[in-house]
Amino acid sequence: MTDALTLVIPLRAKDGVSEADFYDYWLNAHITLPPRFPGIDSVYLHQVSFGDSLWPTVAGVSSQPDPDDDFQGVPEATFPTFEDLAAFQAASRVQMEDGINFLSQMIGYAGLGADSSTVHDSTDPAPDGTDSLVRHLVFLRRNPDVSVAEFRTWVDHGLLATLVGSPEILKLRRHLFEELDVTLDHPGVVMTKPLDRQYQAMIEIVVADTEALDRFVSSQDWQTAAATITGHCVAMHAPRVTRCITTKDHGSITLAGVRGVAVADVIRRLNAESQTHDDVLREFLPPADLDRRVPVHA
Structure with missing residues (x-):
């Protein structure tokens, strides 16, 4: 079934918060909140870096965001209805606060229905960051x-139609965004x-390794796609995903969603299977039936 709404949400760290503290807080404190709330079906976290990007540039098209528009993380969240x-x-007040x-910034781009869809995917559909x-x-x-x-016609019938033929691409998923409208309000954060x-x-776009990316960039598929980008885009900003972690997968909370990424990592490294049992996770x-409508301190 197609989700009614998919949110793709670039995150920018608060001024004065180091990158290390940003990732530590986001991946080990904040991200344990959203999967617990009703309504949200899947959550995928992308730790990203423009500095580590290997994506090819196209002449005449911006390849890096302005410093004020840089971002360090991109969660993707889906809602069936x-x-x-x-x-x-209604339930996620504590997350918003x-x-x-x-x-400092949380920019929520919305894909409505089939405007967010996976063209093909031969990777693990619920990656754990490893x-x-x-x-x-x-x-x-x-x-x-x-x-x-x-623009939308070009994305689907020009760009994607060319990329889907590449044997190097393991996952191809596209989102067509609506003009920004604040969907999830975070007080004090630019949205x-x-x-x-x-x-x-x-x-x-996901490929197996850097050699596969080199083959893709050298291919006729990319040359054909790149030739059409200049006329349709003024910017193509492609951070590399340094880790992709699932915290909720079609209604099921993952180990990282329950315990945070750092704890999930050490449990996995030590093969501590007892920590993954349902009687521990619960x-x-x-x-x-938790009633979240009234704050505890009210």
């Missing part, structure tokens, strides 16, 4: 001389940008 979104919004502790695949999130900013309809600094699409999860 808009009623599920409403249930999540937590953003101010480590975020694979060595080469992943990039390719954010596209539309040329203002190109209409929204023309919107002027239209000329927004993205209108993002394509997730000790860390709220009761299904």
